[in-house]
Amino acid sequence: MQNDTYHLSFQGGTLILKNARIDPPAPFQWIKAQWRCEAYHYPLLQDWLRNNHIRDTVPRWVHPHASLLDERAPHDYQREALTAWEKHERRGSIVLPTGAGKTFVAIHAMFRADCSTLVVAPTIDLLHQWYARLVNAFQIEIGVYYGGEKTIQPFTVTTYHSASDLIAEHGNAFKLIIFDEVHHLPAPSWGEAALMAPAPFRLGLTATYPEEHEQTDGRWRVNELIGPIVYTERIDDLVGNQLAEYRTERLRIDLTEVERQRYEADFQIYSAFFRSRDLRRTHGARWLMELNRLSAFDPDARRAFLARRRITELLSAAEGKYRALERLLREYSAEQTIIFAENKKSAYRIARQYLVPIITAETKAAERKVALDRFRAGQYKVLVTCEVLNEGVDVPEAKIAIVMGGTSGAREYIQRLGRVLRKVENRKAILFEILARKTIEAQQSSRRGRK
Amino acid sequence: MLTGELVRPRLRQRGSTLTVEFVDTQSTHWQRTAAELIHLFAGQLHQPHSIWDTVLEQYEGERIDYVVIRGLAKVLEDAATFRPIDTAFPPVQMREHLLTYGPVFPTADLFNPQSRTDILSRLASELKVSVSDLEQAMFADRPSEYLLREVGLPWTAEGLLARYNMELARGVLYWASEMQVELHDNYKDFWRYLKLFKLMFEAAPVLKGGYQVHMDGPISPFVKSTTRYGRQFAAFLPALFLGKEWQMTAKVRRAPNEDALVYTLDQTSPLHSHFKQSGLFDSKLEEDFAQQFEEKFGEKRGQWLLRREDEVILMGDTVFIPDFSIIHKKDGRRALIEIIGFWHPDYLRRKVDKVRRAGLANLILLVYAGLNLTPDKLADVPSQVLYFPHKPVLKEVMAAVEAYAL
Numbered sequence: 001m002q003n004d005t006y007h008l009s010f011q012g013g014t015l016i017l018k019n020a021r022i023d024p025p026a027p028f029q030w031i032k033a034q035w036r037c038e039a040y041h042y043p044l045l046q047d048w049l050r051n052n053h054i055r056d057t058v059p060r061w062v063h064p065h066a067s068l069l070d071e072r073a074p075h076d077y078q079r080e081a082l083t084a085w086e087k088h089e090r091r092g093s094i095v096l097p098t099g100a101g102k103t104f105v106a107i108h109a110m111f112r113a114d115c116s117t118l119v120v121a122p123t124i125d126l127l128h129q130w131y132a133r134l135v136n137a138f139q140i141e142i143g144v145y146y147g148g149e150k151t152i153q154p155f156t157v158t159t160y161h162s163a164s165d166l167i168a169e170h171g172n173a174f175k176l177i178i179f180d181e182v183h184h185l186p187a188p189s190w191g192e193a194a195l196m197a198p199a200p201f202r203l204g205l206t207a208t209y210p211e212e213h214e215q216t217d218g219r220w221r222v223n224e225l226i227g228p229i230v231y232t233e234r235i236d237d238l239v240g241n242q243l244a245e246y247r248t249e250r251l252r253i254d255l256t257e258v259e260r261q262r263y264e265a266d267f268q269i270y271s272a273f274f275r276s277r278d279l280r281r282t283h284g285a286r287w288l289m290e291l292n293r294l295s296a297f298d299p300d301a302r303r304a305f306l307a308r309r310r311i312t313e314l315l316s317a318a319e320g321k322y323r324a325l326e327r328l329l330r331e332y333s334a335e336q337t338i339i340f341a342e343n344k345k346s347a348y349r350i351a352r353q354y355l356v357p358i359i360t361a362e363t364k365a366a367e368r369k370v371a372l373d374r375f376r377a378g379q380y381k382v383l384v385t386c387e388v389l390n391e392g393v394d395v396p397e398a399k400i401a402i403v404m405g406g407t408s409g410a411r412e413y414i415q416r417l418g419r420v421l422r423k424v425e426n427r428k429a430i431l432f433e434i435l436a437r438k439t440i441e442a443q444q445s446s447r448r449g450r451k
Numbered sequence: 452m453l454t455g456e457l458v459r460p461r462l463r464q465r466g467s468t469l470t471v472e473f474v475d476t477q478s479t480h481w482q483r484t485a486a487e488l489i490h491l492f493a494g495q496l497h498q499p500h501s502i503w504d505t506v507l508e509q510y511e512g513e514r515i516d517y518v519v520i521r522g523l524a525k526v527l528e529d530a531a532t533f534r535p536i537d538t539a540f541p542p543v544q545m546r547e548h549l550l551t552y553g554p555v556f557p558t559a560d561l562f563n564p565q566s567r568t569d570i571l572s573r574l575a576s577e578l579k580v581s582v583s584d585l586e587q588a589m590f591a592d593r594p595s596e597y598l599l600r601e602v603g604l605p606w607t608a609e610g611l612l613a614r615y616n617m618e619l620a621r622g623v624l625y626w627a628s629e630m631q632v633e634l635h636d637n638y639k640d641f642w643r644y645l646k647l648f649k650l651m652f653e654a655a656p657v658l659k660g661g662y663q664v665h666m667d668g669p670i671s672p673f674v675k676s677t678t679r680y681g682r683q684f685a686a687f688l689p690a691l692f693l694g695k696e697w698q699m700t701a702k703v704r705r706a707p708n709e710d711a712l713v714y715t716l717d718q719t720s721p722l723h724s725h726f727k728q729s730g731l732f733d734s735k736l737e738e739d740f741a742q743q744f745e746e747k748f749g750e751k752r753g754q755w756l757l758r759r760e761d762e763v764i765l766m767g768d769t770v771f772i773p774d775f776s777i778i779h780k781k782d783g784r785r786a787l788i789e790i791i792g793f794w795h796p797d798y799l800r801r802k803v804d805k806v807r808r809a810g811l812a813n814l815i816l817l818v819y820a821g822l823n824l825t826p827d828k829l830a831d832v833p834s835q836v837l838y839f840p841h842k843p844v845l846k847e848v849m850a851a852v853e854a855y856a857l
Binding site: 011012013014029031032033034036037038164165168189192195196295296297298299302303306326329330333334348351352353354355356357362364366367370374379380381382 | 460513514515516517518546547549550551552554560562563567570586589590593594649651652653668669670672673674677679707766768
């Protein structure tokens, strides 16, 4: 009977020896009446398992035999990186500067290893980007595992946040794990994923490998979990001068009379509270959190908080903004245009009203890919989104960007634009900012402009 | 279950202990709030979730106790069923088709000869649906568009408040790294739910009776106070309230760098489990056996006492809880009884495996003769085996008890 034999199995991120007849070696500990160790020791146990004729029920990984449809040949440095990693028993990190094609290297690594692979990305946006790249490269169904969607396939992408849940349940289904932006790994809860996986093959990708002192922050060192750095390339000019050339135009609209009255009334409440408390001085950048905290027991704070929320809602729904948006859409209807709405509600309103595709945190991987692909191909002229197309994400090029007011920070603002707008045939791209005159957002925008 | 942000504001720290502030289920203020929310929610039947969100926001108004209001609302929502409307085509497909026309405008012009209305009516007639169906279906797969189909439970104000308190008590455990329970009854359900929520345990008998159980998950011993099993602890918690005598202690860290605080609960907490208690007897055979015993030896008539599932045989990662213990009134000798009745072969195989591993000399197995469980299959089991054709013969059982009790 299977239960009686001496065997190694995988459970919740650990390896268990059942019916042990001899005491196992070091990483195993006798815990709760079982010999147990963290799953990442798995490759080191191979010889011992063989020599002692212990049945190994851990691996559930497969050979997908996927064909690679990307015809671009790797650059020399990409090929060297791959060879170095393979020579190192497919364990270790490759350090390449931003823009040097890390994803491309990873896809070739997956193709050549031909085994079930899990890709761990830092954010949901990057997860979607990986998904799209893998679908294009392999033309097979790709698994997606995070809060909104959970499917497992031989090639699956997840986030650091969801990785340990996935691995606790399905860790032994993957022989190769690719950690994108591997410098995130030392964080305590994120390293758990690498610790809980039996995968013998591991590939870390980053532009900035963590320094020694950054590694000791958590319990684990990246080298121990992934393997050493196997390849480093520092071509500073790889990135080149890709920053787009664009000009900014500010469209200032007036609130309607009714909007203005409501705005002033709420602004009164809000600013009176701030004059009396001055949270910005006492709490700096965390003033909004403090206001939120206070509003659970201080009625004045609660009223100020609500007034602020109503102001934000009013500004994002201001009629003048939608009229301005419509004028721009009519005027530039032949151009590739991306609209950044202030929030989800406003984004869906725009999508519905103008029948344009939308991408938000709710949009699932497959639909998101279709929308971005069609936008790139020019089949969709307009794309509306709120806050998802962030830092480091492959956003298709656009000629026109329309930012609907908004209160997002300056840094995010610049990053969004740099990535989206490309000069096409000497015609500069244009960024339109639609702002309500004489409101808090007009002030914020002029602060940005001065920087 | 509540979200973390609905629990955090209710946490209270005193020294190194952590408590959660319950609402008074008898307070007129909270009873009125609960009743109003139940009423408002019931009125939302067949409405989309987004409308309910607006209604709730309006109800909150400027009240500063909005954390409780949202918590109560969350309890209502969790018990209810929200489902998308049925559409002729999946909304994703519909969008991929519909949105190729954009941008469209309310009025046609030189460059956009068709207005939004033109396009929608054309598509609607192509698909043989109405324009309003089309509008409704466009984003019907958004959770905020799901309709409230069933309220779920027949709530009372007090019932809702009580359940909210239970959810608060559970929520504290989201940030727990381990849990320690001492229990003196309720063994069967305790281990049943432990298994259901995939928790790991280490148990030891307590001198004065009962068991001390330490609970965590597979990776816990290897990582410093992980909170990855917090939601499982929280899910499990109501199982404790099925017992009459127990204490729970958990180590909770509200932030990764904070010191662990101690969170305790016991049977005196004013909470009630909504988990189902398993029946007193698993089968008619057990019930008949207990009844027959009472008739012949109950009260003061005999030397032996019959107890239901009151001993837990600890077997590493699992437990074996025999159906009955029979205890001698004077010298305290014990025999254990397990009735093996009309069972499914798989279950039977696992049970025999367990009994074999338990290796108990004072266990008496009462085996239904109609089962294909011949003596040779039980040859390596050190326990006593009695076969019965219809029901166990009490006289034979008691003879075995006298002979093998330890």
